[in-house]
Amino acid sequence: MSANPLLSVRDLTLDFRSRHGTVHVLENVSFDIAPGEIVGIVGESGSGKSVTAFAIMGFLDKAARVLSGDIRVQGRDVMAMSTRERDLWRGKEASIIFQTPRTALNPIRTVGQQIGDVIARHTPASPTEVQEKVLQAMRQVRIPDPERRMGAYPFELSGGLCQRIGIAAALACHPHLLIADEPTTGLDVTTQAEIMELIRDTARAKDLATLLITHDLALASEYCDRIVVMHAGHVVETAPVAELFARPRHPYTAGLLGSVPSLVDSIQDLRAIPGSLPDLRRADLPPCRFADRCPRHHADCDIPGLRLEGIAPNHLVACRVPL
Numbered sequence: 001m002s003a004n005p006l007l008s009v010r011d012l013t014l015d016f017r018s019r020h021g022t023v024h025v026l027e028n029v030s031f032d033i034a035p036g037e038i039v040g041i042v043g044e045s046g047s048g049k050s051v052t053a054f055a056i057m058g059f060l061d062k063a064a065r066v067l068s069g070d071i072r073v074q075g076r077d078v079m080a081m082s083t084r085e086r087d088l089w090r091g092k093e094a095s096i097i098f099q100t101p102r103t104a105l106n107p108i109r110t111v112g113q114q115i116g117d118v119i120a121r122h123t124p125a126s127p128t129e130v131q132e133k134v135l136q137a138m139r140q141v142r143i144p145d146p147e148r149r150m151g152a153y154p155f156e157l158s159g160g161l162c163q164r165i166g167i168a169a170a171l172a173c174h175p176h177l178l179i180a181d182e183p184t185t186g187l188d189v190t191t192q193a194e195i196m197e198l199i200r201d202t203a204r205a206k207d208l209a210t211l212l213i214t215h216d217l218a219l220a221s222e223y224c225d226r227i228v229v230m231h232a233g234h235v236v237e238t239a240p241v242a243e244l245f246a247r248p249r250h251p252y253t254a255g256l257l258g259s260v261p262s263l264v265d266s267i268q269d270l271r272a273i274p275g276s277l278p279d280l281r282r283a284d285l286p287p288c289r290f291a292d293r294c295p296r297h298h299a300d301c302d303i304p305g306l307r308l309e310g311i312a313p314n315h316l317v318a319c320r321v322p323l
C-alpha cells in the first residue's frame, strides 16, 4: 500500500441490520489512495462500492454498524469525528459527486446559489466575494458563460452541465479527496468523456486523491491509475491499471475482464461470470465469497483467514489459487 496515502482504509468491516436479518456488507476492506492518484473501485452491483464511499464520507444510515476498521484522510481518523466536525470536514477536506447530477442538486435554488452555499459554509466572505468565488469555481469546470448560467435552475441545464455544477460545488473549497460515484451514468458518450477528462485534469492539477466508483471497466482502464476490484464486500485484487488488465490474478477479476466486449480479443472470447453474488445475510459466508462461482475452487479456499497479499510490486490479491 502507499507510503504516504491521503486516504487509507484499513480492515473496514460493517454490516446492516434489516428486517430480513443482518447483511454482512463489507469485510476487511483495505486500500489507499495517494495525493494525485485516481483509483477506481469496480465490481458487480451489490459488491459494496457505494457503501465504502458512504462510510468514508460519513453518510451511512443508522442501520449500519461498523464492526472494525479504520478510515483516515491525511492521517485524521474520520470515524472518530463528531457530527459537527464531520459537517465542516465535508466539502473542505473531502467531497463527493453523485451519479444523478440533476437530482443531486436542489431544484428550487439556482446553481450559483448552491455553489455559493458550499463556499459560505466554509469561508467567511462577503456576498460579493462569494459571487466571485462561485464564478471562479464555474470557470474551473469549464462552464461556458458562467455569469449567465449562475442564475439558472438545474432543470434549465443539460445533464452534462448539471454534473459540471456538481463538480464545481464539490471542488469549490479545494478538498484533498474527491469521491466520484458513477459520475457519468446517464450521460451520452461525448459528455461522459468530457466529464471524465475534467475529473482527471483536475485531479492532476490539484494533486487530488480521487476515488472513482464505476461499473465500467473500459472507463476505469482509461482514466484510473490503479484499480480496486470488489466482490461481495471483499477487496479481491488491487493493482496498477496496466498490470491488472494485462495480468489479472484473481479469477473474479479475470471473469470481469472477460465479460466486457471492448476488452476481449474476439466476440467468441466473451464469457459471463457464472452464478451471482452470495446472499450477504448468510451467517455461514465462506472465507472466499467467490468460492461458489469460482472455476479454480480448491479445498484450501475454505480455510478461514484469507487476506489480501502482495503477489507482485503494488499488486495484491486475496486468493489461495491465483492465476
Ligand SMILES: Nc1ncnc2c1ncn2[C@@H]1O[C@H](COP(=O)(O)OP(=O)(O)OP(=O)(O)O)[C@@H](O)[C@H]1O
Residues within 6 Å of the ligand: 016, 017, 018, 023, 025, 043, 044, 045, 046, 047, 048, 049, 050, 051, 052, 061, 063, 215, 280
Ligand atoms: N441500508 C441498507 N440496509 C441493508 N442493506 C444495505 C443497505 N445499503 C446497502 N445495503 C447492501 O449492501 C450491499 C452493497 O451495496 P452497494 O450499494 O454498496 O453496492 P454497489 O457495489 O455500490 O452496487 P451498485 O453498483 O448497484 O451501486 C448490497 O447487498 C446492498 O443490498
